[in-house]
Amino acid sequence: xxxxxxxxxxxxxxGGSLRLSCAASGFSFSSYGMSWVRQAPxxxxxxxxxISGSGTGTYYADSVKGRFTISxxxxxxxxxxxxxxxxxxxxxxxxCARDGDVPGPPFDYWGQxxxxxxxx
Amino acid sequence: EIVLTQxxxxxxxxxxxxxxxxxxxxxxxxxxxxxxxxxxPGQSPRLLIYGAxxxxxxxxxxxxxxxxxxxxxxxxxxxxxEDFAVYYCQQSGSSLYTFGQGTKLxxx
Numbered sequence: 001x002x003x004x005x006x007x008x009x010x011x012x013x014x015g016g017s018l019r020l021s022c023a024a025s026g027f028s029f030s031s032y033g034m035s036w037v038r039q040a041p042x043x044x045x046x047x048x049x050x051i052s053g054s055g056t057g058t059y060y061a062d063s064v065k066g067r068f069t070i071s072x073x074x075x076x077x078x079x080x081x082x083x084x085x086x087x088x089x090x091x092x093x094x095x096c097a098r099d100g101d102v103p104g105p106p107f108d109y110w111g112q113x114x115x116x117x118x119x120x
Numbered sequence: 121e122i123v124l125t126q127x128x129x130x131x132x133x134x135x136x137x138x139x140x141x142x143x144x145x146x147x148x149x150x151x152x153x154x155x156x157x158x159x160x161p162g163q164s165p166r167l168l169i170y171g172a173x174x175x176x177x178x179x180x181x182x183x184x185x186x187x188x189x190x191x192x193x194x195x196x197x198x199x200x201x202e203d204f205a206v207y208y209c210q211q212s213g214s215s216l217y218t219f220g221q222g223t224k225l226x227x228x
Contacts, residue, residue: 035217037165045157045165045208047217059215062121095164104212106155106170113164 002026002109004096009114016086016118022079022096022111030054030074033099035107036081038092038116046092049081050099064090086118122147124209126220132228139196141223143209148189153213156185156194159222160205168207169194201227 008020022034036048049060049070058070069082079096093113100108123146133139143154151172157165167176169185172192182197196203204227209220 037219044206044222045159045210045219047210047219050217059217061216100167100170102170102174103152104155104170106167106176106210106212107157107165108167108170108176110164110166 002098004098004109004111006094006096006111006114009094009116011117011119012086013120014087014118017082017084018086018116020081020083020094020096020114020116022081024077024079024096024098027098029072029077032101033105034072034079035097035099036070036079037095037097037107037110038090039095039113040089040092043092048094051079083116086116088118090116091118092116121216122149122211122214122218124211124218124220126207126209126223128223129221130224130226132226133199134228135199135201137199139194139199139203139225141194141196141207141225143187143192143194143220145190145192145211149192149211149213151188151192153211154185154187154192155210155212157208157210158203158205159208165208196225199225 005023035050051070067085095113097107098109099105154172156169159165173185
């Protein structure tokens with residue numbers, strides 16, 4: 001069974017940093033691209049970043065480029081999101097999601113999310 | 121960046137009725153790269169449709185997707201009580217993935 005478990009969320013002051021983790025199990029982690037998607041309270045979904053299975057390819061939404069860094073440790077089956085220079089508008093539930101093994105690819109599995117609150 | 125615009129923002133229907141949700145792209149999207157998701161309150165999104173028209177594993181056949189180019193549609197043939205939720209379209213055709221703003225399907 002595919003499982004994705006995010007952790008690392010919490011309260012942080014504007015300008016601060018936080019690192020999110022997503023522990024994956026139930027599939028060959030290194031064979032799949034992985035993404036982070038966020039959802040501000042009461043708002044819609046916003047894609048944040050994607051990383052290839054090998055970790056060599058990364059892309060970011062313009063809203064986080066230069067502040068967030070996606071990475072992965074395939075030996076630990078874990079995805080990361082390093083978030084620096086956090087702003088109020090980064091407050092959201094952050095989901096990790098697997099890029100599916102069908103053309104697209106769509107996000108076929110999602111974690112339960114971890115809440116990041118940026119506030120003084 | 122490809123902008124996806126969903127309509128209507130809110131759709132009020134009764135169980136048993138047919139629902140038609142629209143997703144319009146600011147530029148052409150290859151059908152392969154268009155997906156639909158369902159999200160219920162307090163839950164993570166769930167993949168419904170990929171490749172514009174293929175149902176994901178375990179998705180009932182009352183859900184169907186269609187469209188091409190800039191206009192895509194999600195249809196729910198006969199609404200069940202559990203179908204009332206928010207629906208999002210999403211494209212992965214460019215290096216900047218994007219979601220539509222969502223359509224809330226509510227019970228009339």
